[in-house]
Amino acid sequence: MANTATSPEELARLDVSRAELWSSNSWRPHFARLRAEEPISYCPESFFGPYWSVARYEDIVAVEDDAKTFSSSWEHGGIVIFDMQDTGVQLRMFIAMDDPEHNEKRRAIAPAVTPSAIAQLSAAIRQRTGDILDNLPEDTPFDWVHSVSIPLTTAMIATLFDFPWDERDQLPAWSDWCARIDIGPDPVLNAEREKHVFEMAARFRELYDQRKAQPPKADLLSIMAHSDSFGEMDEQRFIGAIALLLVGGNDTTRNSMSGLVERINQFPDAWQAVKADPKRLAAGAATETIRLQTPIAHMRRTATRDVELGGKAIRKGDKIVLWYNSGNRDEAVFPDGDRWDPERDNSRRHLSFGYGIHRCLGARLAELQLTTLIEEMARRDMEPRIVGEPKRLPSCFTNGYEHISVTMSRSHG
Amino acid sequence: MGEVIARRYRCLNCGYEYDEAEGRPELGVPPGTAWQDLPEDFLCPQCGSDQRDFEPKD
Numbered sequence: 001m002a003n004t005a006t007s008p009e010e011l012a013r014l015d016v017s018r019a020e021l022w023s024s025n026s027w028r029p030h031f032a033r034l035r036a037e038e039p040i041s042y043c044p045e046s047f048f049g050p051y052w053s054v055a056r057y058e059d060i061v062a063v064e065d066d067a068k069t070f071s072s073s074w075e076h077g078g079i080v081i082f083d084m085q086d087t088g089v090q091l092r093m094f095i096a097m098d099d100p101e102h103n104e105k106r107r108a109i110a111p112a113v114t115p116s117a118i119a120q121l122s123a124a125i126r127q128r129t130g131d132i133l134d135n136l137p138e139d140t141p142f143d144w145v146h147s148v149s150i151p152l153t154t155a156m157i158a159t160l161f162d163f164p165w166d167e168r169d170q171l172p173a174w175s176d177w178c179a180r181i182d183i184g185p186d187p188v189l190n191a192e193r194e195k196h197v198f199e200m201a202a203r204f205r206e207l208y209d210q211r212k213a214q215p216p217k218a219d220l221l222s223i224m225a226h227s228d229s230f231g232e233m234d235e236q237r238f239i240g241a242i243a244l245l246l247v248g249g250n251d252t253t254r255n256s257m258s259g260l261v262e263r264i265n266q267f268p269d270a271w272q273a274v275k276a277d278p279k280r281l282a283a284g285a286a287t288e289t290i291r292l293q294t295p296i297a298h299m300r301r302t303a304t305r306d307v308e309l310g311g312k313a314i315r316k317g318d319k320i321v322l323w324y325n326s327g328n329r330d331e332a333v334f335p336d337g338d339r340w341d342p343e344r345d346n347s348r349r350h351l352s353f354g355y356g357i358h359r360c361l362g363a364r365l366a367e368l369q370l371t372t373l374i375e376e377m378a379r380r381d382m383e384p385r386i387v388g389e390p391k392r393l394p395s396c397f398t399n400g401y402e403h404i405s406v407t408m409s410r411s412h413g
Numbered sequence: 414m415g416e417v418i419a420r421r422y423r424c425l426n427c428g429y430e431y432d433e434a435e436g437r438p439e440l441g442v443p444p445g446t447a448w449q450d451l452p453e454d455f456l457c458p459q460c461g462s463d464q465r466d467f468e469p470k471d
Contacts, residue, residue, distance in 0.1 A: 065428050110461055115454065348466060349425060356427045359460040 011038050015046045016053060016323065017081055019182055019394035022297075027396075028338070031055055031326035040310035047184050048081045051300075051319040052312070057330035057351065059310050060322045063301060064356035070301035070320060072358060073098050074240070079299050079358075080397050081321050082181040088194040091178070093240030095358050102357070105241070108227040109361060112160070112220055118365050121159065125369055128155050129376045136408060141387050144404040148373075149257040156369060157249040162219035163207070174200035175250040178243040182395040200246075201239045208238075220245055252295040252352075253366045255400030257373055258390075259293030260285075262404070263340040265386045274342050278378035285342035286370035291350035292340055294325040297399040299354060324351040325399060381411035421470040422448050427460035430470060 011033060021027040034041055034055035041053045054060050063070045077083040078096040094105035111117065132151055136142060150172050157175075158168040177196040183189035204221070211217070212225035224230040224241060233241065264271045274281045303318045314320065328350050329337035341347070353360035360366070377384075390404040419434035431437070431451075436444040437458060442451060448467075456463055 061428075113461065114456065115463060353426070357459060359427050359462070361461060364461075364463075 011041070013043055013045075014038075014041065014053075015043045017043075017046050017048055017051070017321070017396040019047075019396070022396050022399065023392050023394035025390075025392055027325070028329070031323060031329070034323075035326060035330055040312045042312070049083065049319070051081060051321050052309075052314060054309070054320060054322050055326040055330075056310075057327040057333045060324065060327045060351060061355050063309070063320060063322055064299075064354065064358070067098060067357055069304055069307050071098055071304050072096055072102070072299075072301060076302035076304075076317075077300070077319065079301075080181045081298060081300050081319070082184055082397075083319075084181075087185075087190055089178075089190075089197045089236075089239065091240045091243055092234075092236040093244035095244055096240065099357065104229040106361065108229045109220065109223060109245075112218065112223055113361050113365055115364065117218070118368055121156075121365070122368060122372070124159065125156065125372050126376065128152060129369075129372050133376055133380060133382065133410075138409060139407055141405045141407050144261050144384065144406045145254070145258050145401050146403070149254040149401075152257060152369065152373070153250050153254040156253070156365075157246060160220050160245070160249060161204075161207075162217065162221065167203075170200075170203075171246065172250060172254075175243075175246045179247045179251050179398045180395070181397045182393075197239060197243070201235070201242065204242045205238065248360065248362050249365070251398050251400065252360075253369050255295035255398065256286075256290050256293045256366065256370055258401045258404055259295070260289045260370065260374065261384050261386060261406060262390065263289055263292060264384060267340040270340055270342055274374065275378040275381060278375045281342040282371050282374040282378065283367070284344065284347060285340075285374050286367055287347040287350065288340050288342055288344060289370060289374075290352045290366065291328045291334070291347055292338070294328050294350075294352045294399055296352065297325040297396055298323050299358070322351075324354070327351045382408055383410070384408045419445070420448065422467040423470050424457040424460060424462050425466050425468060426462045427457060429457050429459035431467065 014030060016027060016030050021030065034053060039056040039059055043053060044050050054063060072079050072095065074085060074092045074096040077085055078091060084091055094102050129152060132148055136147060154168050154171050157171055158165060163171065174196060177193050180193060183193065208221050208225050211222040216222055216226040230241065274285045299322050301320045301322065303314045303316050303320060305316050307314050331337050333349060353363040384406045387405040387407055391402040393400050393402060419432065422431045433447055434444060436442040436446045440458060
């Protein structure tokens with residue numbers, strides 16, 4: 001068993017938020033031990049301050065199921081391990097609010113992601129996916145992240161916002177800066193972050209005001225502009241609303257699309273099975289990819305009262321980190337949990353979209369994009385082979401990649 | 414004629430429970446609507462999941 005040298009005392013204080021665990025892709029054995037031996041553990045010191053770790057599936061669900069005791073509010077620090085309420089970018093987004101304000105805003109956005117609304121996007125998604133795949137080089141290394149994952153997700157988010165098409169290349173960088181919690185309290189990097197985020201907010205504010213002056217349309221900005229529950233937002237709420245939809249639609253699907261290539265390389269037999277029968281297996285392969293990637297590795301809550309959790313005494317005001325990446329590998333729910341199994345019967349129980357009232361609104365769209373990518377790759381008999389070690393993000397929040405060098409062959413039948 | 418027992422169905426993504434006896438009148442689903450008689454586009458009122466992510470409670 002990995003890490004048996006760690007004493008119980010050390011295990012209880014294990015800091016799984018350390019950036020090097022994520023950039024080196026070495027976090028799995030630490031979480032396996034937490035699940036087995038210390039599923040609710042307290043880390044007294046870290047880059048992000050003290051925090052509780054919740055590592056098992058059922059405990060994560062229990063916390064998410066009690067939103068009154070375990071608050072998401074930005075006023076307590078929000079939904080990530082880094083306390084953002086004292087920075088210039090507080091991200092007062094509705095996922096970082098409790099009810100009733102959370103529910104009011106969520107309900108206003110929901111019509112944009114109903115099955116019928118998403119079905120209207122499916123043809124465009126398939127066309128763009130096919131175009132990008134058909135233009136990839138063969139037998140010459142290229143970066144999958146920048147050649148496939150980023151262009152596809154950027155096009156999608158530009159469509160959802162009806163963002164000017166010729167400006168869409170700005171979206172990934174803005175999204176990355178919104179999601180960069182790994183910089184912590186560093187004043188220089190926070191100033192840099194503020195610069196990019198306020199630039200994003202200024203451009204979106206122009207578009208928002210334009211949409212408000214126009215008749216309602218189906219894009220996200222127009223929906224917000226014409227909704228009573230969004231209405232006149234303060235600047236931090238506006239930034240938060242844009243950031244949530246941008247990061248939610250961008251980084252998460254991007255990193256799942258990138259993670260797909262790792263899974264294909266790790267489980268070539270499963271990929272052959274998917275290619276042989278994509279109609280039956282593509283959706284399961286997409287769900288398994290999202291489960292194993294867990295592109296948002298954690299959500300954070302703050303205790304609003306003293307409470308016992310898994311036999312541990314949590315104090316009012318304590319920070320609780322729900323490690324979805326760990327819950328998604330909990331053997332009690334997902335036997336042989338590290339295996340990419342497109343035929344796994346309970347794969348849809350994964351926690352990558354969260355659980356409870358804050359569950360990801362865009363889950364259905366993420367599944368469609370990834371399923372379409374898999375189907376189109378299968379149709380072209382694509383065999384992406386990773387060259388060298390992927391370069392990963394040094395973040396315990398956005399579990400993803402900077403680069404994955406790939407060579408690829410495909411059929412021309 | 415045997416008594417019809419109303420059942421409850423739980424959303425596995427958020428914990429919301431659909432109770433056949435209560436329906437969801439505000440969503441156009443009258444009390445007594447059986448699970449299999451729900452409109453195809455009925456989504457979890459709490460998290461938006463579709464019907465494949467529900468399972469019988471008991």
